[in-house]
Amino acid sequence: MSDRIIWYGELTTSRSLLRRGLALLSPGMAWTMIFLAIPMLALIPVGFATRGSYGQIIFEFSWNNVYRLLGFSTFGWSPDYLLILGRSVVVASVTTLVCVLLSYPLCFFIACKPARKRYFWLTLVIIPFWTNLVIRTYAWLLVLAPQMPVARLASMLGLIAPDSPLYPSPLAVYLGMVGTFLPFVTMPLYANVEKLDWSLIEAARDLYSGPWRVFRHAILPQTTPGLAVGVTLTFIPAMGMFLVPDLLGGAKYMLVGNLIQQQFGTSRDWPFGAAVSLGLMLLTFAGIWFLRRTGGKEALH
Amino acid sequence: MDYSLEAYAIYKNYGSVTALTNVDVRVRPGEFFTLLGPSGCGKTTLLRIIAGLEMPDSGTIMLRGNNLTSLPARERNVNTVFQNYALFPHLSVADNVAFGLRSRKFSEEVIGSKVHAALDMVHMTEFAARMPDQLSGGQQQRVAMARALVNEPEILLLDEPMSALDAKLRTTVQEELRQLQQRLGITSILVTHDQDEALTVSDRIAVMNKGQFVQVGTPMEIYERPCNRFVANFLGKANIIEATRAPGGVQSELGFLQVNGVDWETGYLAIRPERVRLRDEAPSANGVQSRVRDAFYRGDHLDIWLEAGNLRLRTAPHRTVSRGDSVWVELPSEALVVLHE
Numbered sequence: 001m002s003d004r005i006i007w008y009g010e011l012t013t014s015r016s017l018l019r020r021g022l023a024l025l026s027p028g029m030a031w032t033m034i035f036l037a038i039p040m041l042a043l044i045p046v047g048f049a050t051r052g053s054y055g056q057i058i059f060e061f062s063w064n065n066v067y068r069l070l071g072f073s074t075f076g077w078s079p080d081y082l083l084i085l086g087r088s089v090v091v092a093s094v095t096t097l098v099c100v101l102l103s104y105p106l107c108f109f110i111a112c113k114p115a116r117k118r119y120f121w122l123t124l125v126i127i128p129f130w131t132n133l134v135i136r137t138y139a140w141l142l143v144l145a146p147q148m149p150v151a152r153l154a155s156m157l158g159l160i161a162p163d164s165p166l167y168p169s170p171l172a173v174y175l176g177m178v179g180t181f182l183p184f185v186t187m188p189l190y191a192n193v194e195k196l197d198w199s200l201i202e203a204a205r206d207l208y209s210g211p212w213r214v215f216r217h218a219i220l221p222q223t224t225p226g227l228a229v230g231v232t233l234t235f236i237p238a239m240g241m242f243l244v245p246d247l248l249g250g251a252k253y254m255l256v257g258n259l260i261q262q263q264f265g266t267s268r269d270w271p272f273g274a275a276v277s278l279g280l281m282l283l284t285f286a287g288i289w290f291l292r293r294t295g296g297k298e299a300l301h
Numbered sequence: 302m303d304y305s306l307e308a309y310a311i312y313k314n315y316g317s318v319t320a321l322t323n324v325d326v327r328v329r330p331g332e333f334f335t336l337l338g339p340s341g342c343g344k345t346t347l348l349r350i351i352a353g354l355e356m357p358d359s360g361t362i363m364l365r366g367n368n369l370t371s372l373p374a375r376e377r378n379v380n381t382v383f384q385n386y387a388l389f390p391h392l393s394v395a396d397n398v399a400f401g402l403r404s405r406k407f408s409e410e411v412i413g414s415k416v417h418a419a420l421d422m423v424h425m426t427e428f429a430a431r432m433p434d435q436l437s438g439g440q441q442q443r444v445a446m447a448r449a450l451v452n453e454p455e456i457l458l459l460d461e462p463m464s465a466l467d468a469k470l471r472t473t474v475q476e477e478l479r480q481l482q483q484r485l486g487i488t489s490i491l492v493t494h495d496q497d498e499a500l501t502v503s504d505r506i507a508v509m510n511k512g513q514f515v516q517v518g519t520p521m522e523i524y525e526r527p528c529n530r531f532v533a534n535f536l537g538k539a540n541i542i543e544a545t546r547a548p549g550g551v552q553s554e555l556g557f558l559q560v561n562g563v564d565w566e567t568g569y570l571a572i573r574p575e576r577v578r579l580r581d582e583a584p585s586a587n588g589v590q591s592r593v594r595d596a597f598y599r600g601d602h603l604d605i606w607l608e609a610g611n612l613r614l615r616t617a618p619h620r621t622v623s624r625g626d627s628v629w630v631e632l633p634s635e636a637l638v639v640l641h642e
Contacts, residue, residue, distance in 0.1 A: 202354050203387035205374040207401035207452070217400070221391040 040281075047274035055268030065275035081259070081276070088256040089283060091245070092238035095177040099185040099234055100227065102178070104219075106186055107193040122190065125183050133180065137247045140176050141167060144248075168250025176244040181237070185230035192226035231291060239284050256280050303366070305330040305488040306351065306456055311360035313346055313512075320346040321357070322512045328456070328490060333482050335491045337499040338509035339535065344492045345460060347509075351490065352458050353377045364455055375404070380449035381458040385465065386441045388433040394420070394444050395429040401452040419451035420444075422481070439470050446478075450485070457482075459491040463498060475501045496536045500524065508532050524573075529642040533571040540577070540612050541640075542570040550634070555589045555610045559634040569640040574604070576636035577614035579622070580629040587632045596622045 003013045047065060050058045069085075071077045110121045128136060144151060144166035155162045166172055200218040209217070220227075242257030249255070256276060263273030306328040313321040321343045328334045336344040349355040351362060353374035362370045369377055380401065388397050395416055402412045420426045423443035433441060442462055449457055462478075463471045479502045482489050493499055499506050500520040507517045508531075516528045527533035530541055542558075544551035545567045550559040553570070560570065580588065591609030603618045607630065614630060622628065 197385075197387070199383050199385055199387040200389060202374070203381070203383055203389070204400075205354065206352060206379075206381045207448070208375040208404035209400075210375065210404075213404060217389055217392070221389070 043274045043277055046271055047278045049271040049274075051269045051271050055270075057270055065272050068272060069275055069279055084254050084256055084259050085279065085283060087253075088239055088280070089287065091173065091177065091255060092235050092241075092287070095174065095181055095238045096185070096231055096234045098174065098178050099182050100189075100231065102182060103185040103189045103230065104193075104223075107190045110190060111193045111196070118194075122187075125186050128179065129183060133243060136179065137176055137244055140172065140179070140248060141165075144172055144175075167248050168253060170249070170253060172248035173245050173253060176248045177238060177241065180241075180244060181234040184233040184237075185227075188226040188229040188233070189223060190226070192223040196222055228291075232288065235287060235291070236284055239287070240280060303330065304328060304363075305332070305365060306490070307361075307363040308347075308351065309361045309363075311347065311350060311362075312358045313343070313350065313355070314358055319512050321350075324360075324512070324514060326507070326514075328488060330488055331486045333479070333489045333491065333502055333504045335493060335499045335503040335506045336509055337493055337496065337506050337536075339494060342509040343512040344494075344509050348381075348458055348460055348490060348492045351456070352379055352381050354381075378452075378454050379456045379458055380452050380454040381460060382442075382445045382449050382462045384461045386433075386445040386462075388441055388444060388448070390433055392433075393429070394425065394431050394433065394436070397433065397444055398448045398451050400448060405452075415451050416447075419447040422450065423447045438465055438467075439474065442466065442474065446481075450487070455488065457487050457489040459489060461493055462491075463493075464495070471495075471498070472501075478502055500536070508535060510535075526638055527571060527640065529640050530569055530571070533638070533640060538574050538613065539571045540574065540610070542572070542610060542637075544568065544570055553610070555612075555632070558632060558637060559586050560637040560639065561634065562639050564639070565641075571638045571640055572632055572636050574613045574615040575602075576633065577612060578631040578633065579605070579614065579616050579620065580631050583629055584631040587634055587637075589630050589632065591628065591630065593622055593624055593626045593628060595624055 003015070004011060005014060005017075006012075007017060045059065046057060048061050048063070050060050050062055050064065052058045067073075069081050071079050071082055106125070110118050110125075113121060131139075142148070146152075146155075146163045146165045151160065151164070151166045154160050154166060155164070160166065196219070200222065201214055204214045204218040240257045240260075242255065242261045245253055245255040246258050246261075256279075260273050260276050260280070263269045263276060267273075304327045306326065308324065308326040311321050311324040311326075313319075324343075324347060326334075326347070336347060338344045346355060350357050353369070353372060353376075357370070360370070361368060364378065389400065392400065398416045398419055399412045402415060407415070416429075417426065420429055423446050425440065425443050425447060428436065428440060428444075433444070436444065442465075445462065459478075463474055466474060475498055482502070491499070491502060503520055505517060505519055506523050508515045508523060510531050516523060516532050518526075523532065524536055527536065527539070533539040533541065542553050542555065544553040544558070544563075546552075546563050546565065547557060550557060551563055551570065552558075558570070578584075583590070589607075589609050589612070591607040591612070594606045594608045596606070597604040598618060601618065603616050603620065603622065605614045605616065605622055605628075606612075607614065607628070612630070
């Protein structure tokens, strides 16, 4: 009986501990496997299958979907799908960047409030979460409508034609995207800013640093964990977002999310939709890898 | 006389809390000046105002005759050693020390030699490549010193730099700090609540309480001639005796005591425990006979607590005095300090 161990005051064996651990883990693992891993794996065979004439999936291996995504078709090469993918990367990156740029001052603003009042401001940041995304996006349509002050001001300045709305436009898409994702950056970043060691900021100032050097050496290293979480939580869903660009961007500002939705919806081309999804996944992984690599270098320096 | 640092009529409030009230400081070149006081007395605030990390509500600060009251920290040629050292955790020891020089865009060659010299000064050259979290508290403190000194500041500011060290190490570091300061001849201002530290390292001490200077003087002046009960109690131990003036001295619960310079009708006298003398028989003046309430053998000395006036006295440990003994003590008139306020 040499296997007996004491685990938090309980006399047990490592085998029974393992069994208990697996039992406790299995519901979560089962959930993840059934609803996440298996459907994602299913995308792979579907992505290399062919669409039948009635929209059914014919499991015949072919590279056609990949060629099509890269822009090759019977009528020659066109960059439409690549443009959509590229635009998605740009929109997700810019959205993330704007959220980060807005979040830093916001977090410092909240962290500098007396402890009691911080919850009030944090609640204001979270309130948009309580509203459904569709409703929030429609609210933007209302705000940007021709009769509203913003559009009127824009037309007075000659930026848009009189009595026209500010949507569909890239600006509207960015407004919607940043509005949706801001709390995802602000909340984790705030957790770091609240616990910030201010003496490092003072040390940097004491050692002749200007604002950028203070940020680079005293604030950024202390907020990197929150920043990494925020960027990941924003960049990944922003890459696949289809509702906001659909409502605020219109047909001319299609993102990869809309393309996928179209394939699985109106076009009834599941194999191509699956192929685009795989492409999106690859791009997202590449983006995260890139962020981690540059972030890792920062941490090493 | 030219001063290295002068501050006049400094006021600072945090909302309704008063941190500093009408504080004047003058620090001479090469002097080791210490701000000593209990927590919340405003000493750290004053240091931060000198560093430029905080702005005074009113008042003037001059560094070598130049007014720098409104200059931000990074434009002041003073550097601080922070209480928790505030080393940048993502930078190596060498990069930490080089930080101020890089801010001021020195060439890498100059930085290299200056950093090496600074680390050499605090005996940390072999740790140049280490990260701060790989160092002990004492080593971190040395790096923080090097990081400040490498910039050759006009004034070195030290914000309780030894409070995080254990008691034994602290004594060594205090002596080293004093030697280093003397060798470099750098004007230094230290903030501390530790009286031993203040006495060990300082040329002059300013005792602070409730946002004001209570007494400024050399360690010996402050210790031997405290001006009031606060200073007498804060620095070292003191017997405080309530008394009324009488011809040639005072009348107290210990009887008549001969003492010069009494300028009040009723007030307080102070005497250090080690200045109270144990006598075999009644002395000619200022003698008190009392039973011993308790006696504590402390190795290098003996602490005796008398019943008369709650007097405490400290003496060499050779005598055997124990609880209940009857003894004579003398309160020499030159050891009695007339307190004010």
